[in-house]
Amino acid sequence: MGPLRLGTRRSKLAMSQSGKVADAVSQVTGRPVELVEITTYGDTTREHLAQIGGTGVFVTALRDALLRGEVDFAVHSLKDLPTTQPDDLVLAAVPRREDPRDALVARDGLRFTDLPDGARVGTGSPRRMAQLNAYARGHGMRIETVAIRGNVDTRIGYVRKGELDAVVLAAAGLSRIGRIDEVTDFLPVDTVLPAPGQGALAIECRAGHTARDTALVAALAGLDDPFTRVAVTAERSLLASLEAGCSAPVGALADLLADGQIVKEMRLRGVVGTTDGSTLVQLSTTGPVPETHDQAMALGRELAAEMLAKGAAGLMGERAH
Numbered sequence: 001m002g003p004l005r006l007g008t009r010r011s012k013l014a015m016s017q018s019g020k021v022a023d024a025v026s027q028v029t030g031r032p033v034e035l036v037e038i039t040t041y042g043d044t045t046r047e048h049l050a051q052i053g054g055t056g057v058f059v060t061a062l063r064d065a066l067l068r069g070e071v072d073f074a075v076h077s078l079k080d081l082p083t084t085q086p087d088d089l090v091l092a093a094v095p096r097r098e099d100p101r102d103a104l105v106a107r108d109g110l111r112f113t114d115l116p117d118g119a120r121v122g123t124g125s126p127r128r129m130a131q132l133n134a135y136a137r138g139h140g141m142r143i144e145t146v147a148i149r150g151n152v153d154t155r156i157g158y159v160r161k162g163e164l165d166a167v168v169l170a171a172a173g174l175s176r177i178g179r180i181d182e183v184t185d186f187l188p189v190d191t192v193l194p195a196p197g198q199g200a201l202a203i204e205c206r207a208g209h210t211a212r213d214t215a216l217v218a219a220l221a222g223l224d225d226p227f228t229r230v231a232v233t234a235e236r237s238l239l240a241s242l243e244a245g246c247s248a249p250v251g252a253l254a255d256l257l258a259d260g261q262i263v264k265e266m267r268l269r270g271v272v273g274t275t276d277g278s279t280l281v282q283l284s285t286t287g288p289v290p291e292t293h294d295q296a297m298a299l300g301r302e303l304a305a306e307m308l309a310k311g312a313a314g315l316m317g318e319r320a321h
């Protein structure tokens with residue numbers, strides 16, 4: 001048997017997370033892993049992600065390579081993964097999630113609440129814009145959110161060149177490419193709820209039509225973190241039930257409420273809002289930790305129904321398809 005082939009995007013972030021997963025997969029399978037670089041539409045288009053709909057732009061080419069048998073598995077940032085799962089593919093593992101928070105990289109070491117009047121804050125994400133603007137409105141701050149995109153180097157470059165006062169990025173992404181030291185403020189999730197699945201990875205492979213595929217799915221299960229899996233399942237169920245894509249202004253986070261060492265319950269929080277921050281629908285539900293996929297899905301659906309009853313649908317504007 002030759003090496004396992006891991007399909008990956010070429011970006012620094014993708015190469016770094018694929019490299020780490022490759023090492024872990026080598027360990028659990030005892031086989032060498034070879035990286036196969038694949039270019040996706042999201043890597044080549046210059047359009048804003050909110051305009052192209054977001055859903056799947058980084059993922060489709062990797063999935064096609066899997067289905068054609070050119071690679072054996074792929075690693076995705078879970079938050080980039082559409083909520084619909086193709087029949088012939090399976091999420092074989094969701095490893096333990098890293099820090100799910102968004103982080104600020106600002107000039108002069110500034111924290112978010114210390115940004116000066118009129119500060120220009122770059123982000124391409126309607127979810128971040130909605131929540132940053134809502135916080136500013138509620139706290140007598142005046143900021144201007146500026147739509148940007150590009151890879152992490154490009155985004156931080158806007159601050160280093162003095163074009164923006166700050167940019168907001170996922171802490172996990174900065175950590176994976178070795179730039180976590182440049183963060184000047186970790187945004188509390190009470191201020192900015194992260195994207196569903198943020199900070200988590202997904203390892204996807206063919207759904208086991210051959211003995212080799214089945215063996216790989218079974219081996220990769222060793223890298224799955226059951227709590228992360230349940231949490232992101234609830235978060236993504238909320239997103240799907242709101243009929244929103246990854247470019248919609250939807251935040252969601254599931255976490256455990258513990259009493260000392262004893263895990264008591266799981267809390268799921270969700271938010272949706274207008275990008276100007278004038279309206280936010282933010283709700284939370286707490287219940288027993290889901291024990292099955294279906295229970296986690298139900299939790300997300302229930303919270304989505306409550307958010308829709310409070311007018312969430314009207315806040316999402318253009319729906320991603």
Ligand SMILES: NCc1[nH]cc(CCC(=O)O)c1CC(=O)O
Pocket residue numbers: 077078079080168169170171172173174197198199200201
């Ligand atoms: N949309 C791009 C993207 N997809 C995953 C991450 C970061 C890593 C993660 O959230 O797991 C990023 C960059 C960012 O949002 O700053």
